[in-house]
Structure formats: structure tokens, C-alpha cells
Amino acid sequence: MTTTIEITGHRQKESWAQKVLPPVEEVRPGLWSIPVPMPGNPLRYVLVYALVLPDGIALIDTGWTADESWQALVDGIRATGHDITDVRHVSITHLHPDHFGLVPRLLEHTDPVIAMHRNDARHLRYHNDDELARQLADMQAELDIMGAPVEVAETGFVGFARMPKGRTMDVELDDGDPLNLPGWNVRALWTPGHTAGHLCFIDEDAGVIFTGDHLLPRISPNISTNALQLANPLADYLVSLAQTEQLPDVEALPSHEYRFRGLADRVTGLLEHHEERLAEITAAVAAEPECTAWDVTRSVTWSRPFEQLSVDLSRMALRETHAHMVVLAQRGVLVSSDGVPNRWSPATASTTSTPTTIKESAR
Numbered sequence: 001m002t003t004t005i006e007i008t009g010h011r012q013k014e015s016w017a018q019k020v021l022p023p024v025e026e027v028r029p030g031l032w033s034i035p036v037p038m039p040g041n042p043l044r045y046v047l048v049y050a051l052v053l054p055d056g057i058a059l060i061d062t063g064w065t066a067d068e069s070w071q072a073l074v075d076g077i078r079a080t081g082h083d084i085t086d087v088r089h090v091s092i093t094h095l096h097p098d099h100f101g102l103v104p105r106l107l108e109h110t111d112p113v114i115a116m117h118r119n120d121a122r123h124l125r126y127h128n129d130d131e132l133a134r135q136l137a138d139m140q141a142e143l144d145i146m147g148a149p150v151e152v153a154e155t156g157f158v159g160f161a162r163m164p165k166g167r168t169m170d171v172e173l174d175d176g177d178p179l180n181l182p183g184w185n186v187r188a189l190w191t192p193g194h195t196a197g198h199l200c201f202i203d204e205d206a207g208v209i210f211t212g213d214h215l216l217p218r219i220s221p222n223i224s225t226n227a228l229q230l231a232n233p234l235a236d237y238l239v240s241l242a243q244t245e246q247l248p249d250v251e252a253l254p255s256h257e258y259r260f261r262g263l264a265d266r267v268t269g270l271l272e273h274h275e276e277r278l279a280e281i282t283a284a285v286a287a288e289p290e291c292t293a294w295d296v297t298r299s300v301t302w303s304r305p306f307e308q309l310s311v312d313l314s315r316m317a318l319r320e321t322h323a324h325m326v327v328l329a330q331r332g333v334l335v336s337s338d339g340v341p342n343r344w345s346p347a348t349a350s351t352t353s354t355p356t357t358i359k360e361s362a363r
């Protein structure tokens with residue numbers, strides 16, 4: 001990938017290389033980075049950010065659900081000179097358990113304002129057993145349409161952390177909304193793609209953007225079609241990236257890996273990555289017309305041979321491949337049949353519509 005970003009989280013980068021947890025760091029006066037471990041996950045840790053307020057602290061994200069993670073959050077907050085009960089406000093970048101996961105446990109100790117985007121918040125409200133069963137059935141049906149074999153279509157979906165029964169989200173943030181944190185000038189940026197309600201948070205006065213999983217320095221975030229997403233998540237992501245490219249060149253404080261500068265360069269690298277991937281998938285369908293998304297997933301390249309991927313990783317690979325195919329259908333490059341599974345072929349001249357470019361489809 002041809003990016004020329006500048007790593008600014010030097011101690012984080014060293015810790016990454018040494019496979020240890022980075023230190024709690026004060027990134028700006030009153031702005032702290034708190035690494036919270038993700039036991040057993042190759043991402044290793046999520047970076048929670050704490051902003052000091054006149055009467056306590058505000059958090060951006062909370063961390064993974066494990067006991068070890070909770071302890072790291074409690075200890076990290078103590079290292080800032082505060083207590084877990086001082087948390088007054090929590091903004092969540094997106095619904096995934098490494099970001100939202102500790103919210104229910106935090107609510108057992110204190111009662112902060114919880115804010116996130118409605119597209120993600122609606123999945124996190126308390127769900128009864130019937131609703132969970134329906135969600136599982138939707139996910140299974142989707143995987144059948146993609147042509148997943150039985151062992152992959154059995155989603156292994158065990159549910160994730162949600163709001164406690166009776167507790168609703170306090171604030172549903174929209175694009176551009178200020179967080180109204182005294183002493184800070186943070187506003188939300190809606191960056192759908194990784195999830196339908198993904199938010200970044202920018203404070204131009206402090207010269208920082210909290211990028212969540214939208215932009216990470218090294219890896220490309222997973223963009224997948226699934227029941228919690230909008231219809232064309234990769235198209236949303238490409239638009240979000242194009243918008244991020246227009247932002248002032250502030251320091252990026254991501255949720256994983258390490259801090260960096262060079263937002264526009266990072267965006268360019270990610271756009272190139274997805275265009276290469278789209279080209280590879282187009283070629284794979286051309287080589288095997290009437291194929292399923294699963295067939296394509298098996299034939300394109302992965303970081304290791306496809307046969308070596310676990311069932312969970314192969315399901316993730318399938319959803320990611322499918323997200324690219326949906327973009328190619330929107331651009332008029334591929335067509336798919338109805339029916340289970342969908343069968344994909346190159347668009348013939350008569351079915352080809354005018355391709356939509358990223359700029360044209362920008363909101």
C-alpha cells in the first residue's frame with residue numbers, strides 16, 4: 001500500500017512490535033489514551049480515550065467485555081487521577097463489543113450520559129429472546145443467499161453486550177452534532193461503512209480526530225454486508241473515506257494500533273486497496289460466470305491460504321467479498337440472479353448502466 005503516514009504514537013508502535021500493552025499516555029493536556037486489552041483477539045487492545053471535564057471525565061468508547069479489560073479500564077482511569085465513578089459522559093464510535101462492550105458494567109457503577117449514532121444504537125437496546133432468534137434467522141438467510149456452506153452459514157452468533165433492560169440511549173448523535181463537553185470542542189462525524197452508525201469525533205481546537213475503526217494506520221477495517229448494516233456498506237465506506245480526506249490534517253487517534261498523522265494519505269491508501277480488491281473480484285467472476293459469493297471468496301487472495309482460515313474468519317471473508325460484489329453491481333459491472341444462492345456474472349453490454357463514481361454518489 002502506497003501510504004506515507006507519519007506515526008506519532010511512538011511508544012504505542014514500539015509496544016505493538018514487542019507485543020505488549022502500550023502505556024496510558026496523556027496525548028494533550030487533559031486528554032488521555034488508555035489501552036484496554038482484548039484477550040485472545042489479534043487486535044490485542046482497544047484504545048479508550050478519556051477527556052478531563054470540570055466535574056469528572058468523558059470517555060470515547062469503553063473496551064472489550066472481559067474482566068481483564070474492565071480492570072485495565074478502571075486502572076487506566078485511576079492513572080489519570082480519576083475514579084471509574086467519575087465518568088460523566090460516554091461517546092461510542094460504534095456498536096462492536098470492543099467499543100461498547102463495557103457500557104453495561106460501567107452502568108453498574110455510575111450513570112453517565114451515553115451517546116452514539118441511532119443506526120447502531122437501535123441494535124443495542126435490550127432484545128428479548130424472540131427478537132434475538134429473528135436476528136439470528138436473518139443472518140442465516142443472508143449467508144444462504146451468499147452461497148455459504150452449512151458450517152459457515154451456522155452463524156455462531158452468540159449476541160453481544162447490549163443496554164440493560166429498561167435503559168435506553170441518552171443521546172442519538174447525528175453528523176456534525178457537538179458533544180457539548182465543557183472545555184472541549186468535540187463534534188461527531190458520521191462515517192458509515194464499518195458499521196451503519198460509525199462515528200468519528202473531531203476536536204479541531206485540540207488538533208485531534210478520534211477515528212474509531214474508520215481509519216487505522218496499518219490494517220483496513222472489515223467492511224461486510226450483514227443484518228446490522230445498511231444495503232451497501234462498502235459504498236457508504238468509500239463515501240465516508242472521501243469525506244475524511246477533506247478534513248483538516250489533525251492527528252489521528254485510532255481505536256487500535258497507534259496514533260498517526262496524514263489522514264488524506266491514509267484515505268488514498270485505503271481507496272486504492274478497495275479498488276484493487278474490486279478489480280480482483282471482477283476478474284474472478286469473469287473467470288467463473290454464474291458463481292456464488294462463496295465461490296468468489298474461495299478464489300481471491302487472502303493473507304493466508306483460504307483453506308487455513310477458521311470458520312469464523314472464512315465467514316468474515318465471505319461477507320467482505322460480498323460487500324465488494326454489491327458495489328460492483330451498483331456500478332453496473334456485475335449482475336446477480338435472484339434466488340438462493342444468488343448467482344453472479346459479468347454485466348453484458350445491454351445490462352450495463354453508467355458507473356457511479358465515489359464523488360458523484362457523495363452525500
Ligand SMILES: [Zn+2]
Pocket residue numbers: 046096098099213255256
Ligand atoms: Zn474495534
